[in-house]
Amino acid sequence: MKTADFDFDLPEDRIALRPAEPRDSARLLVVRDGGLEDRVVRDLPDFLRPGDALVFNDTRVIPARMPGSRHRIGDDGQTLSVPVEATLHHRDAPDVWSAFMKPGKRIKPGDRIVFGTQWDFALIFDGLEAEVVSKGDDGLVTLRFGLSGPDLDAAIREIGVMPLPPYISAKRAEDDRDRDDYQTVYAAHDGSVAAPTAGLHFTPELLDAIRARGVSTHAVTLHVGAGTFLPVKVDDLAEHRMHSEWGTVPDHTADALNVVRAAGGRIVCVGTTSLRLLESATGEDGVIRPFHGDTAIFITPGYRFRAADVLMTNFHLPKSTLFMLVSAFAGLETMRAAYAHAVASDYRFYSYGDGSLLFRKDNPA
The missing domain is CATH 3.40.1780.10 (QueA-like)
Structure with missing residues (x-):
């Protein structure tokens, strides 16, 4: 069909x-x-x-929509930072989630993602960190977090927001x-x-x-x-x-x-x-x-x-x-x-x- x-x-x-x-x-x-x-x-x-x-x-x-920033070391040795957002999709291990990233086109293995943090050029504040392990043809990115199990769950609850469908979130923000x-x-x-x-x-x-x-x-x-x-x-x-x-x-x-x-x-x-x-x-x-x-x-x-x-x-x-x-x-x-x-x-x-x-x-x- x-x-x-x-x-x-x-x-x-x-x-x-x-x-x-x-x-x-x-x-x-x-x-x-x-x-x-x-x-x-x-x-x-x-x-x-x-x-x-x-x-x-x-x-x-779970509050699976996670704002953050992508960090990568440039050719000049400086840290390059770009705002990103992950929507968690499937838990693969206690410290591993597959996720859809936005924007995701430039994401590549080895990138460091810092969630729930504010950043200002070279100054990076503490946040929940993850490494991009792999990126599939279907758009899914595999993230290995610095926390695991219940500790990771608690961090996601603290940082994430409810993942309202795009046909709602495009028209209004998530709220309490x-x-x-x-x-x-x-x-x-x-x-x-x-x-x-x-x-x-x-x-x-x-x-x-x-x-x-x-x-x-x-x-x-x-x-x-x-x-x-x-x-x-x-x-x-x-x-x-x-x-x-x-x-x-x-x-x-x-x-x-x-x-x-x-x-x-x-x-x-x-x-x-x-x-x-x-x-x-x-x-x-x-x-x-x-x-x-x-x-x-x-x-x-x-x-x-x-x-x-x-x-x-x-x-x-x-x-x-x-x-x-x-x-x-x-x-x-x-x-x-x-x-x-x-x-x-x-x-x-x-x-x-x-x-x-x-x-x-x-x-x-």
């Missing part, structure tokens, strides 16, 4: 810059059997059955509200550089209502990487390469979900991150197995889903891998119609926007 098959027109004013308040007051477009129904997120229990299972991604977003707004209420494990945004709609009250209906809730962890914001740069989807992300499906979660399926319950994934991780953990036989490692699964129309029956997700960018995923799940023509309806009906798009509830096209019950 071609990337152009997943394009659509989206007015700029549909991009949400702040979330709905309260969170579960966001709108919810229900897409089922080819039909569309306008509801709100707090109505979600109406579409669940006793015995169903909701699967959440309990990753916690985002530290709470860009985090799910059930976040538990540090590591994401982007929020699992469908989960931003949940409140303690909504979770209580879901459980009171006899629906079980389960957690997996997928640390979302900065690659989620990258556009697809190829015309032919067969040539697109996904960046890997680390995730885990615990033994007890896999066992519980297999029991749910055996009893006739549905697996409802909250967010594309939960869905991609579960699909990575599920074999051709439909059995969900414990999973611990990287996944780079790329789901496009024609994919046969093994685990997910229902998907709750936000509205995604044109020509994005996430719009490709939802088109595979509910059908491309169905999703084109759903997104056209959402645009015409003033739904709010992207990370802080409204939600949709999608029933799998080959399993609409």
